[in-house]
Structure formats: structure tokens, C-alpha cells
Amino acid sequence: MSDPTAAILVIGNEILSGRTQDTNSNTLARFLAPLGITLSEIRVVADDQPEIVAALNALRARYTYVFTTGGIGPTHDDITADAVAAAFGSKIEFHPDAMALLAARYAERGEDFNAMRQRMARVPQGASLIKNPVSVAPGFQLANVFVLAGVPSVLAAMLDDLSSRLTRGAVMHAITVTAPVAEGDIAAALAAIQSDHPAIAIGSYPYYRPEGYGVQLVARGVDPAAVEIAAAAIEALLRQVGAQPSRL
Amino acid sequence: MSDPTAAILVIGNEILSGRTQDTNSNTLARFLAPLGITLSEIRVVADDQPEIVAALNALRARYTYVFTTGGIGPTHDDITADAVAAAFGSKIEFHPDAMALLAARYAERGEDFNAMRQRMARVPQGASLIKNPVSVAPGFQLANVFVLAGVPSVLAAMLDDLSSRLTRGAVMHAITVTAPVAEGDIAAALAAIQSDHPAIAIGSYPYYRPEGYGVQLVARGVDPAAVEIAAAAIEALLRQVGAQPSRL
Numbered sequence: 001m002s003d004p005t006a007a008i009l010v011i012g013n014e015i016l017s018g019r020t021q022d023t024n025s026n027t028l029a030r031f032l033a034p035l036g037i038t039l040s041e042i043r044v045v046a047d048d049q050p051e052i053v054a055a056l057n058a059l060r061a062r063y064t065y066v067f068t069t070g071g072i073g074p075t076h077d078d079i080t081a082d083a084v085a086a087a088f089g090s091k092i093e094f095h096p097d098a099m100a101l102l103a104a105r106y107a108e109r110g111e112d113f114n115a116m117r118q119r120m121a122r123v124p125q126g127a128s129l130i131k132n133p134v135s136v137a138p139g140f141q142l143a144n145v146f147v148l149a150g151v152p153s154v155l156a157a158m159l160d161d162l163s164s165r166l167t168r169g170a171v172m173h174a175i176t177v178t179a180p181v182a183e184g185d186i187a188a189a190l191a192a193i194q195s196d197h198p199a200i201a202i203g204s205y206p207y208y209r210p211e212g213y214g215v216q217l218v219a220r221g222v223d224p225a226a227v228e229i230a231a232a233a234i235e236a237l238l239r240q241v242g243a244q245p246s247r248l
Numbered sequence: 249m250s251d252p253t254a255a256i257l258v259i260g261n262e263i264l265s266g267r268t269q270d271t272n273s274n275t276l277a278r279f280l281a282p283l284g285i286t287l288s289e290i291r292v293v294a295d296d297q298p299e300i301v302a303a304l305n306a307l308r309a310r311y312t313y314v315f316t317t318g319g320i321g322p323t324h325d326d327i328t329a330d331a332v333a334a335a336f337g338s339k340i341e342f343h344p345d346a347m348a349l350l351a352a353r354y355a356e357r358g359e360d361f362n363a364m365r366q367r368m369a370r371v372p373q374g375a376s377l378i379k380n381p382v383s384v385a386p387g388f389q390l391a392n393v394f395v396l397a398g399v400p401s402v403l404a405a406m407l408d409d410l411s412s413r414l415t416r417g418a419v420m421h422a423i424t425v426t427a428p429v430a431e432g433d434i435a436a437a438l439a440a441i442q443s444d445h446p447a448i449a450i451g452s453y454p455y456y457r458p459e460g461y462g463v464q465l466v467a468r469g470v471d472p473a474a475v476e477i478a479a480a481a482i483e484a485l486l487r488q489v490g491a492q493p494s495r496l
Contacts, residue, residue, distance in 0.1 A: 013451055016287045017420070018277030019466065020453070022270075025292070029266030039264045041299075044273070044290035047451075051289075074432040075452035076439035106432075116435030134456065153456055172265070184322040184354075187364030191324035203261055203295075204323035205268070208382065208401055218267065 003169030004037045004064035009055055010044040011070040011080055012150060024069040024148075024155050031159050036169030037065065047071060052083035060087075060145050065166065070150030072139065074116040081140070084147055085124035095123045098138050105136040131161040141165065170222040175231035179243040180214040182206075186237055190217070193233045199223065200230040216248065251417030252285045252312035257303055258292040259318040259328055260398060272317040272396075272403050279407050284417030285313065295319060300331035308335075308393050313414065318398030320387065322364040329388070332395055333372035343371045346386050353384040379409040389413065418470040423479035427491040428462040430454075434485055438465070441481045447471065448478040464496065 008028050014020040025042050032039050040063060045051040052071075059066045071080030085092040098121035106113040120137040123129070130139035132149065134157045139148045146162060149155050183206045194202045200221040207214055219230040231247075238245040256276050262268040273290050280287050288311060293299040300319075307314045319328030333340040346369035354361040368385040371377070378387035380397065382405045387396045394410060397403050431454045442450045448469040455462055465486075467478040479495075486493040 010290075013449065013468075014453060014466070015273075016277060016290070017422070017468065018274055018281050018287070019422070019424075021274045025263075026266055026269045029264060033266050039266070040294060042258075042264070042290075042292035046288060073452065073454060074435045076435070076442050077449075077451050111430060111433070114432065114436065116439070117432040119435075151454060151456065174265070174267070176267075182359060184362065184365040185359070187322045187324070187367075188362065191364070194324050201261065201325075203325050204321065205262060206321060206399060208399065218262070220261075220265065 004167050005040045006032055006037050006065040006067065007041040007043070007059040007063045008039065009052070009059055009066060009068045010042065011047060011052055011068055011083075012044065013047045013077075015044050016046055023152050024150065027152065027156055027159075028067055028069075031162075034171055035163070035166055036171040037166060038169065038172075047077050047079060049079055049083045049086060052080065053087045056084065056087040056145065060143070064144060066145045068145065068147050069155055072120065072137065072147060072149055074120050074137075078119070080147060081122050081124065084142060084145060088124055088142060090124040090126065090142070092122050092124050094118065094121050095127070095129060095138075095140075098123065098129055101136055101138065130158050133157045133160070172220050172222060173224045173227045174218055174220040175227055176216055176218045176248040177231055177234050177238065177245045178214060178216045178248055179238045179245045180212055181238060181241055181243045182213065183215045185241055186215075189237050189240075190234070193230065193237065196233070197221075197226065197230045199226055202230065202234070252415050253288045253310075254280055254285050254313040254315065255289040255291070255307040255311045256287065257300070257307055257314055257316045258290065259295060259300055259316055259331075260292065261295045261325075263292050264294055271400050272398065275400065275404055275407075276315055276317070279410075282419060283411070283414055284419040285414060286417065286420075295325050295327060297327055297331045297334060300328065301335040304332065304335040304393065308391070311392075313392050313394065315394045315396060317396050317403055320368065320385065320395060320397055322368050322385075326367070328395060329370050329372065332390060332393060336372055336390060338372040338374065338390070340370050340372050342366065342369050343375070343377060343386075343388075346371065346377055349384055349386065378406050381405045381408070420468050420470060421472045421475045422466055422468040423475055424464055424466045424496040425479055425482050425486065425493045426462060426464045426496055427486045427493045428460055429486060429489060429491045430461065431463045433489055434463070437485050437488075438482070441478065441485065444481070445469075445474065445478045447474055450478065450482070
């Protein structure tokens with residue numbers, strides 16, 4: 001069995017307009033990595049049902065899991081649940097547990113559990129709820145699709161309820177070595193190290209800072225011993241060109 | 249003629265692994281908005297030629313412009329130029345102007361203009377160069393595809409050379425009104441305002457902060473007067489429920 005893969009579908013005009021910097025994708029990426037689930041693709045689309053449906057159907061057919069973020073609140077621009085139902089050709093209905101959770105929450109706060117708030121209890125038929133310990137309104141899972149909130153603190157809090165639902169794969173180990181050298185001075189030798197270690201993915205990320213330039217070299221792979229050997233080879237290369245490597 | 253559209257294709261294992269928070273998409277989104285170019289989609293894919301080719305061909309067929317970021321340095325993991333050439337079925341070749349620029353730069357710094365650094369002068373046949381005032385190695389344009397650097401400061405510096413190449417559209421104007429109210433208390437009235445102003449896109453973005461919760465309401469449209477009228481309607485609604493609106 002091959003390792004599980006994942007895609008993220010960010011639903012949000014506010015990301016595309018530049019108003020909001022997406023951080024949910026990074027939160028999800030950091031959640032998936034230690035589970036050994038390979039994040040293979042991220043897409044951001046507008047709050048537009050045909051766009052969401054097309055992207056979701058492409059991604060859920062291709063990857064083990066799809067995580068959506070955004071569009072599950074009470075306002076008119078929250079269209080994710082309907083779009084997911086449309087993508088699956090499912091009916092959408094009020095989930096009794098979600099209705100009960102939300103009714104209790106608004107009663108407790110003395111707030112009106114009005115029709116728009118009740119929209120947050122609508123999920124596609126057959127979906128199971130995902131707990132929201134921050135603001136109660138749940139996410140939901142339908143087959144291999146996990147529908148999560150867009151507010152970063154709420155999305156992060158929903159992840160607790162996901163771990164037990166996901167099949168784990170081989171965890172990638174990574175060592176990052178940094179040194180104040182020009183990428184181009186080590187590129188050929190680095191390519192040779194990559195060739196010598198085909199099971200390790202070696203990435204090279206230059207930086208330019210006021211105090212000077214340098215490079216971060218990342219060795220990633222499933223076998224920690226093999227990652228260590230590749231990292232040691234990178235460090236030896238850096239010393240060879242007169243630089244002092246350090247690990248991040 | 250309809251307004252120009254755009255997509256961003258981020259090429260980067262480091263984004264998918266969670267190691268790096270992508271900020272280039274937001275930089276590009278904020279660059280495109282005042283030009284009246286609608287950013288319709290963002291995709292992030294791995295450093296993998298077939299993935300890059302498939303995504304690029306899907307996006308360049310659909311949108312007026314595609315902007316790629318990442319993968320144009322001197323190291324073995326910089327495969328964007330080859331992938332773009334493959335997507336277009338074009339040959340890749342050393343661009344004489346890029347060779348001259350890079351040769352001069354490395355001569356000036358007393359650094360070796362070696363074979364790996366020369367890779368940064370390879371562009372698909374027919375491409376025009378995009379200036380890089382930070383680190384010289386150019387980006388390039390081929391048809392409606394703009395290939396930009398992944399280092400954020402370099403990407404930002406390359407944008408200066410793009411403005412004159414892009415057809416402008418109608419600029420979206422936006423007013424953001426914020427108030428310490430619960431989204432659900434205004435959702436129905438907000439939906440009515442949206443219905444009354446179909447040319448304006450009204451977005452509702454709740455927040456939860458230590459000092460309390462609230463909502464940011466954004467009215468966006470091409471006609472500033474119509475945006476102002478919708479924003480005033482939103483402010484009136486907020487006052488009606490006893491909240492004091494302010495503009496961001």
C-alpha cells in the first residue's frame with residue numbers, strides 16, 4: 001500500500017483579493033507531515049460554487065484526503081457545505097447533533113438561534129461532524145473530504161478531532177544545514193550528493209538578508225539514518241568550500 | 249472585452265512540507281489588484297516536472313496570465329525553466345543577454361561563473377527576460393506565462409518589470425467595516441443588503457481575539473460610488489443592532 005496523500009482546497013475571495021494572507025495551508029501542512037501524509041497540492045479558489053465543485057472533484061479523485069478551509073459560517077457568502085453536497089451529488093440536511101450543539105450554545109449565551117445560524121448545522125447527507133471547541137459550529141467529513149473552518153484559530157482547534165480518522169504513512173525526517181555560502185559555489189557538488197542519495201530529497205533555499213547571504217540545505221527522507229548520512233555529506237561539502245555549517 | 253484574469257502557480261516542496269510559509273501569493277495578489285487583474289486561482293505543486301507541466305497547461309489555457317514562483321536558481325532542484333519549456337513543447341537554450349548579465353555579475357564579484365550558474369541563463373526559445381535588480385538572475389516571460397523567483401525579496405523586485413507588459417482591467421474598490429458584533433446577529437440583514445446590491449461582493453469575516461469577537465465586512469466592486477452606498481448600508485445595519493462601526 002502506498003503512503004497516503006493529501007490536497008488542501010482553500011475557499012476564499014479574501015485570499016485571492018490579497019486582503020488576507022493564508023496561513024491555514026501551512027498549519028495543515030505542519031499537521032500532516034508528522035502523520036506521514038504527503039501534502040501533494042494546494043489550491044485556492046473563489047467563493048463560487050462551480051469553481052469549488054470542479055476543484056473538489058478533481059482533488060478527491062486523485063488524493064487520499066482533501067481538506068477544505070473556509071466558507072462554513074452563518075452568512076450568505078458561506079457556501080462550502082452546499083458546494084460539497086453538489087460535488088458529491090448528495091442532499092444537504094440539518095444534522096440533528098449539530099442543531100443540538102448550536103441550540104445549546106446560543107441558549108447559554110442568550111443569543112438568538114436564528115435561521116442564518118441554523119445554516120451552520122446543514123451538512124451533506126451521510127457526513128459525520130468534526131468538533132469545533134472554539135466556536136461550536138462543526139466541520140464535517142464526507143468520504144475522504146474534511147471540511148474545516150477558515151478562521152485560523154478554529155481550523156487549528158478542529159485538527160484534534162481528525163488524527164484518529166486518518167491513515168498514517170511513513171514520516172519524513174528532515175535535517176536543515178545552513179551556511180553563509182553562495183548557492184552557485186556548491187551547486188555542482190550538491191547535485192552529486194543528490195545523485196548519490198536518490199532516496200533523499202535535497203532542497204536548496206538561498207536567502208538574502210541585511211547581514212549577508214547564504215543558503216539553507218534540506219535533506220528529507222523516511223529513513224533517519226539515511227537523512228543523517230546525506231546531511232553529513234552536505235556539511236562536509238560546506239567545510240570543503242571554507243564555510244562553517246550549522247544545523248537549524 | 250472582459251477583464252483580465254490570472255492564476256499563480258507556486259512551485260515548491262518547501263511550501264508543501266510546511267517548512268516555509270508562502271508569502272509570494274499574497275505579494276502577487278496585492279500587485280494584481282490595483283491593475284484590475286482578477287486573481288482567480290492559486291495552485292501549489294511539488295518540484296516535479298509532470299506536475300508542473302500539467303498544472304501550467306491547465307492554468308495558461310484558462311486565464312489571461314499565469315505567474316509562477318520558485319525553482320529558477322542554480323541548483324539541481326531548480327527545474328522550472330525546463331518544465332515550462334516542456335509545457336510549451338519548446339526547446340530550452342542559453343539566452344545571450346542572460347549569459348552576459350550573469351557573466352558580468354560574477355566577474356564583478358570575483359566569483360566563478362560555473363556551469364551550474366550558467367543554468368540560470370537557460371530559458372525556453374522565444375522567451376523574453378524579466379529583470380532581477382536584487383540578484384541579477386532573470387525571470388522570463390513566454391506567451392502569457394511569467395516565471396518569477398521564489399525568494400520573496402527577489403520576486404517583489406521583479407514586479408517592477410511586469411506592469412508595462414500587462415493589460416489592465418477595471419480596478420476593484422473595497423471598503424472594510426468592522427464592529428464587535430456576532431456574525432449570526434446580522435447575517436439575515438446582510439444577505440438582504442447583498443441582494444439589494446448585486447454588483448457588489450459582500451464578504452463577512454469573523455474574528456475571535458483575546459479582547460473579544462467581532463466581524464469585518466468587506467464590500468467590493470468596480471464602481472466606488474456603489475461600494476460607498478453598500479458600505480453605508482452595512483454601517484446603518486450595524487448601528488441598528490447597537491454596534492459602533494468603524495472603517496479599516
